[in-house]
Amino acid sequence: MSTNxxxxxxxxxxxxxxxxxxxxxxxxxxxxxxxxEHVTQWLLGPEGWTMPLREIDLRPGGSWRFAWQHAxxxxxxxxxxxxxxxxxxRIVNTERWGPDWPETVNTxxxxxxxxxxxxxxxxxxxxREARDAALATGMMSGVERSYELLDGLxxxxx
Numbered sequence: 749m750s751t752n753x754x755x756x757x758x759x760x761x762x763x764x765x766x767x768x769x770x771x772x773x774x775x776x777x778x779x780x781x782x783x784x785e786h787v788t789q790w791l792l793g794p795e796g797w798t799m800p801l802r803e804i805d806l807r808p809g810g811s812w813r814f815a816w817q818h819a820x821x822x823x824x825x826x827x828x829x830x831x832x833x834x835x836x837x838r839i840v841n842t843e844r845w846g847p848d849w850p851e852t853v854n855t856x857x858x859x860x861x862x863x864x865x866x867x868x869x870x871x872x873x874x875x876r877e878a879r880d881a882a883l884a885t886g887m888m889s890g891v892e893r894s895y896e897l898l899d900g901l902x903x904x905x906x
Contacts, residue, residue, distance in 0.1 A: 752899060754892055761876040764883070767868040768895050772902040774860035777867060778836030780898060780905075781856065782806050787814070790897035793890030796820070806833055812841065828854075843871075849882075850874045 754768045770777050780786040784802045791814065792799060801815035808830055815825045825846060831853075832840035839856040853872045858865055873879040 752895070754888070754895055756888055759870060762873045762879055763870055764879060765868055765870045766888075766891060767866060769864050769866045770895075770899065770902055771864055772906055773863055774858045774865045775836050776902055776905055777865040777898075778858050780901060781839070781858075781867075782835075786901060790901050791894050792816070792897060793894055795893070797824075801825075806830060808833055850878045852878075852882075 752769050752771070754766060757765045757767070759765050780790065782804060784804050787802050787804070788799045793816070796819040797816045799814060799816050801813065803811070803813045805811055810830045810833075811827065812830065813825065813827045815823065817823050827844050828842040828851075830839065830841045832838065836858055838858070839854075841854055842851050843854050844851045850873060852874075855870045855872075857868045857870075859868075860866075871879075871882075873882065
């Protein structure tokens with residue numbers, strides 16, 4: 749089991765930053781975030797979810813779409829547009845969890861030191877209320893589980 753921990757920082761009233769170090773080179777971690785065949789293995793959140801749909805057009809102006817399905821039949825979908833792509837250092841994209849949620853702007857930074865890569869995702873909401881509503885969903889437990897799965901995937905690829 750990994751000893752890596754995920755941290756959440758309140759950057760401002762509208763922003764959070766989620767950070768996690770992985771025992772893998774930056775290029776592998778970047779590919780795990782951007783190649784559909786890898787994303788479906790780790791970006792799953794709580795137990796019982798699968799990702800039957802994933803579309804990634806990794807270029808500025810390109811769109812992405814992920815859809816999850818739970819064993820009990822529930823479905824979730826997330827979409828967005830890439831604003832900036834600088835492999836393997838940085839990705840900026842929009843994100844929307846359906847019509848009831850405001851769009852966010854997410855910045856993923858990948859930094860490597862001594863073969864370990866730290867991923868920092870900064871999420872900008874349109875208000876403090878939107879930020880707090882997102883946090884109230886229990887999103888961090890899903891992030892934690894996904895990152896644990898990513899640790900396992902990266903261990904297989906090293």
